[in-house]
Amino acid sequence: MNGGWERVIPAFRSVCGEDGVSLGAAVREQHGRDESVHRCRPPDVVVWPRSVEEVSALAKICHHHHLPIIPFGTGTGLEGGVGALKGGVCFSLRNMDRVLDLHQEDFDVSVEPGVTRKGLNSYLRDTGLWFPVDPGADASLCGMAATSASGTNAVRYGTMRENVLNLEVVLADGSIIHTAGRGRRKTSAGYNLTNLFVGSEGTLGVITKTTLRLYGVPEAMVSAVCTFPSVQAAVDSTVQVLQTGVPIARIEFLDDVMIDACNSFNSLSYPVAPTLFLEFHGTEKSLEEQVTVTEEITQANGGSDFSWARDAETRGRLWKARHDAWYAALALRPGCKAYSTDVCVPLSRLPQIIVETKEDLMLNGLTGPIAGHVGDGNFHCIMVMDPNDQDEVIRVHEFTERLARRALALDGTCTGEHGVGLGKRALLREEMGPLAIEVMQGLKATLDPKNLMNPGKVL
Amino acid sequence: MNGGWERVIPAFRSVCGEDGVSLGAAVREQHGRDESVHRCRPPDVVVWPRSVEEVSALAKICHHHHLPIIPFGTGTGLEGGVGALKGGVCFSLRNMDRVLDLHQEDFDVSVEPGVTRKGLNSYLRDTGLWFPVDPGADASLCGMAATSASGTNAVRYGTMRENVLNLEVVLADGSIIHTAGRGRRKTSAGYNLTNLFVGSEGTLGVITKTTLRLYGVPEAMVSAVCTFPSVQAAVDSTVQVLQTGVPIARIEFLDDVMIDACNSFNSLSYPVAPTLFLEFHGTEKSLEEQVTVTEEITQANGGSDFSWARDAETRGRLWKARHDAWYAALALRPGCKAYSTDVCVPLSRLPQIIVETKEDLMLNGLTGPIAGHVGDGNFHCIMVMDPNDQDEVIRVHEFTERLARRALALDGTCTGEHGVGLGKRALLREEMGPLAIEVMQGLKATLDPKNLMNPGKVL
Numbered sequence: 001m002n003g004g005w006e007r008v009i010p011a012f013r014s015v016c017g018e019d020g021v022s023l024g025a026a027v028r029e030q031h032g033r034d035e036s037v038h039r040c041r042p043p044d045v046v047v048w049p050r051s052v053e054e055v056s057a058l059a060k061i062c063h064h065h066h067l068p069i070i071p072f073g074t075g076t077g078l079e080g081g082v083g084a085l086k087g088g089v090c091f092s093l094r095n096m097d098r099v100l101d102l103h104q105e106d107f108d109v110s111v112e113p114g115v116t117r118k119g120l121n122s123y124l125r126d127t128g129l130w131f132p133v134d135p136g137a138d139a140s141l142c143g144m145a146a147t148s149a150s151g152t153n154a155v156r157y158g159t160m161r162e163n164v165l166n167l168e169v170v171l172a173d174g175s176i177i178h179t180a181g182r183g184r185r186k187t188s189a190g191y192n193l194t195n196l197f198v199g200s201e202g203t204l205g206v207i208t209k210t211t212l213r214l215y216g217v218p219e220a221m222v223s224a225v226c227t228f229p230s231v232q233a234a235v236d237s238t239v240q241v242l243q244t245g246v247p248i249a250r251i252e253f254l255d256d257v258m259i260d261a262c263n264s265f266n267s268l269s270y271p272v273a274p275t276l277f278l279e280f281h282g283t284e285k286s287l288e289e290q291v292t293v294t295e296e297i298t299q300a301n302g303g304s305d306f307s308w309a310r311d312a313e314t315r316g317r318l319w320k321a322r323h324d325a326w327y328a329a330l331a332l333r334p335g336c337k338a339y340s341t342d343v344c345v346p347l348s349r350l351p352q353i354i355v356e357t358k359e360d361l362m363l364n365g366l367t368g369p370i371a372g373h374v375g376d377g378n379f380h381c382i383m384v385m386d387p388n389d390q391d392e393v394i395r396v397h398e399f400t401e402r403l404a405r406r407a408l409a410l411d412g413t414c415t416g417e418h419g420v421g422l423g424k425r426a427l428l429r430e431e432m433g434p435l436a437i438e439v440m441q442g443l444k445a446t447l448d449p450k451n452l453m454n455p456g457k458v459l
Numbered sequence: 460m461n462g463g464w465e466r467v468i469p470a471f472r473s474v475c476g477e478d479g480v481s482l483g484a485a486v487r488e489q490h491g492r493d494e495s496v497h498r499c500r501p502p503d504v505v506v507w508p509r510s511v512e513e514v515s516a517l518a519k520i521c522h523h524h525h526l527p528i529i530p531f532g533t534g535t536g537l538e539g540g541v542g543a544l545k546g547g548v549c550f551s552l553r554n555m556d557r558v559l560d561l562h563q564e565d566f567d568v569s570v571e572p573g574v575t576r577k578g579l580n581s582y583l584r585d586t587g588l589w590f591p592v593d594p595g596a597d598a599s600l601c602g603m604a605a606t607s608a609s610g611t612n613a614v615r616y617g618t619m620r621e622n623v624l625n626l627e628v629v630l631a632d633g634s635i636i637h638t639a640g641r642g643r644r645k646t647s648a649g650y651n652l653t654n655l656f657v658g659s660e661g662t663l664g665v666i667t668k669t670t671l672r673l674y675g676v677p678e679a680m681v682s683a684v685c686t687f688p689s690v691q692a693a694v695d696s697t698v699q700v701l702q703t704g705v706p707i708a709r710i711e712f713l714d715d716v717m718i719d720a721c722n723s724f725n726s727l728s729y730p731v732a733p734t735l736f737l738e739f740h741g742t743e744k745s746l747e748e749q750v751t752v753t754e755e756i757t758q759a760n761g762g763s764d765f766s767w768a769r770d771a772e773t774r775g776r777l778w779k780a781r782h783d784a785w786y787a788a789l790a791l792r793p794g795c796k797a798y799s800t801d802v803c804v805p806l807s808r809l810p811q812i813i814v815e816t817k818e819d820l821m822l823n824g825l826t827g828p829i830a831g832h833v834g835d836g837n838f839h840c841i842m843v844m845d846p847n848d849q850d851e852v853i854r855v856h857e858f859t860e861r862l863a864r865r866a867l868a869l870d871g872t873c874t875g876e877h878g879v880g881l882g883k884r885a886l887l888r889e890e891m892g893p894l895a896i897e898v899m900q901g902l903k904a905t906l907d908p909k910n911l912m913n914p915g916k917v918l
Contacts, residue, residue, distance in 0.1 A: 105698055107701070148647035177895040178895065183872045184870055185804065185835065185872065185875070186876070187875060188608075188876050189872045189883070191659055191917075196655055243587075245674075245678070245741075283704075285748050286748060344645050345644065346644055348564040413639075413640065416646060417645070417647050427648075435634045442905040444650075
């Protein structure tokens with residue numbers, strides 16, 4: 001399919017209307033967002049369907065004409081997942097933005113792909129319910145399902161894998177399925193299609209609706225910051241807090257470099273040392289107990305006194321510092337770009353891998369402050385680099401590969417939450433081995449025999 | 460493959476040794492366990508491999524000779540999953556019974572298929588850790604993974620779907636894969652193969668090792684029993700307890716008929732009325748709060764005072780009554796057999812479906828006491844029937860189909876935890892619709908093109 005757009009565009013227009021199809025500048029603008037490391041690879045056409053029926057009709061046209069389909073939510077992914085490597089049609093789903101079927105008593109809700117995490121929580125404000133999975137960016141919830149996102153609250157509430165109850169998916173040939181029938185509860189009926197599509201990164205189908213598990217807003221929340229003499233002391237505290245069964249909601253690690261950057265960026269004055277940001281959710285009474293136990297543990301490990309944030313505003317300021325880590329890192333070297341690595345290892349291996357990684361960064365003269373969801377064993381180096389310095393770009397690339405292999409050697413994974421996308425396909429092969437990769441390729445070939453769904457990603 | 464066993468048996472013997480292969484009586488004895496409703500369908504041969512390498516070698520022989528493979532753990536499944544519909548080779552995995560790679564700091568352990576739930580928890584006794592998923596029967600943990608089991612603790616700790624971290628699987632052609640590489644943590648690397656095999660009921664491969672998430676043994680536990688004036692009042696209490704965020708560990712519903720049966724069977728004297736059995740896990744302090752909140756809620760709904768069980772012995776006696784429900788039901792009609800139905804609906808639909816189901820039972824003169832994991836919306840009718848009364852058998856069958864369809868109409872599922880097996884294939888088609896079934900069939904055909912893995916089940 002080259003140069004044949006004049007035959008196809010009218011078919012798209014008949015589905016989406018004149019304004020629902022675009023070529024050229026708008027495309028590049030939309031896709032530029034994911035350009036930090038992965039080069040912008042714009043599609044030939046963007047369509048803006050308004051319903052699952054339109055997505056299905058458009059997919060049928062693409063299927064008939066052998067055109068690649070690239071689903072697009074908010075473009076906040078970090079591994080080049082929305083690049084149109086082989087051109088084709090970007091399905092921008094932002095016009096499907098309804099919150100559907102809120103069942104307060106059953107703690108569930110369904111959302112279309114245009115609904116973001118913050119959008120949903122704002123919709124839920126008066127219900128006493130919330131959706132806690134929080135990857136930082138205000139991502140599309142269907143996109144978060146597609147990439148198996150998680151983030152700071154996963155230690156308490158799980159990732160998208162545990163919180164997606166059902167999906168509506170348009171397959172490559174345009175057929176529409178519901179991965180759990182009409183269900184929105186526990187089930188053991190047949191193969192778990194829901195979790196096959198969660199994390200499939202647009203390569204098996206277009207997610208057009210996600211049913212999510214909701215949680216009661218905790219009666220009380222309190223946040224704290226605590227500084228440690230060493231990485232080991234911070235991680236030991238984390239392990240012990242979890243072992244004691246404290247239902248901690250967030251436990252985030254920032255290394256000395258990251259804290260220094262946050263201090264500068266947000267005019268803060270935390271000691272420049274390994275640091276934990278903590279958050280507790282519960283009843284007033286249970287918070288007291290959670291905090292007492294945690295403080296005993298951190299102090300036994302040489303941690304500082306807690307610096308507290310109790311009211312919403314102070315908590316907001318504290319977490320803003322954590323959520324601004326990306327921009328704080330960028331500000332370390334103005335004019336540079338950043339790439340966030342993403343590995344995950346068993347908790348007991350964290351001190352070793354973090355210490356080795358910091359030595360590696362130092363040895364290779366790289367800027368890579370570390371921030372991580374330490375309760376999950378998941379952490380990131382935010383690699384700040386000059387994209388015009390070819391030597392540095394190569395050194396960063398080599399560093400990230402070493403880091404991933406270090407994680408694999410410690411029974412970890414090359415990606416805890418960012419997904420494989422374009423950037424980690426070779427590492428995925430190392431992680432899974434050739435036979436498991438063959439199984440994945442077989443699943444892909446079954447669901448998308450023409451290789452039209454987001455081609456060139458994951459496998 | 461008919462009458463050709465004399466050619467194949469020597470090959471099996473060369474892998475398993477003389478004692479590792481059996482024909483005839485032993486086979487029927489082993490498979491008789493699952494005979495309550497589904498007729499015993501013995502395989503032609505049973506093999507007892509001792510390692511994954513032997514499972515792989517045996518699978519290769521079966522693959523070469525086109526012989527069906529039926530994985531067998533403890534035979535405690537309820538939907539005829541181990542019947543050898545097309546004859547073939549039963550892989551009895553009880554000789555693979557090692558607990559491997561316990562990582563206390565990381566809260567994980569790996570087990571072979573011969574390790575049961577109680578066996579693992581007894582192994583863990585001195586570690587302060589436990590595995591909470593509890594389907595009642597002392598099932599093989601790999602078998603529990605295969606059927607996506609759950610049970611009484613799921614409301615707090617999740618089902619096998621949330622607690623299996625990695626699987627070692629032998630595929631139909633004998634190749635060995637690890638569904639999450641070497642990982643045993645959060646990951647978003649590639650398709651979620653782990654949850655494709657969890658719940659696949661032996662139709663996609665033989666699970667030879669399961670890596671499980673463990674939990675700290677709670678500091679304190681307390682159980683209670685509470686009686687209600689109506690089903691609605693019991694379920695309303697459940698919804699409100701969950702809404703309030705009480706991290707209740709078990710909340711089990713028993714209807715009046717079930718309680719009456721338990722009273723007779725265990726010489727107890729609970730009021731014959733809708734009843735909740737509750738269990739709280741936590742610190743001493745948090746238990747107080749959990750119990751106070753829960754008691755306020757149950758009393759506001761007209762519930763009785765709690766009857767308490769604090770020490771391990773009294774708690775054991777209380778839960779024995781719940782776990783003996785099956786035998787208590789059987790004792791209602793000596794000489795009869797039982798079949799446990801299994802549907803699951805959103806919480807808010809529970810009162811309606813339970814009330815309608817009790818009317819249906821009454822109207823059709825059937826004995827079916829109700830017990831359920833009400834926090835999950837999951838419940839069972841234990842259908843006690845005379846297997847020689849053809850009319851009654853047919854009425855039970857028709858009743859269970861009506862019950863499943865009632866669940867589907869209320870956005871539920873035809874099986875919350877027992878799986879599809881042999882008994883619910885037609886209902887699965889209704890639940891998923893033809894397109895999603897086609898997807899499942901495609902996955903099956905990709906992984907098992909010769910249809911050798913537990914043929915005739917699920918799809």
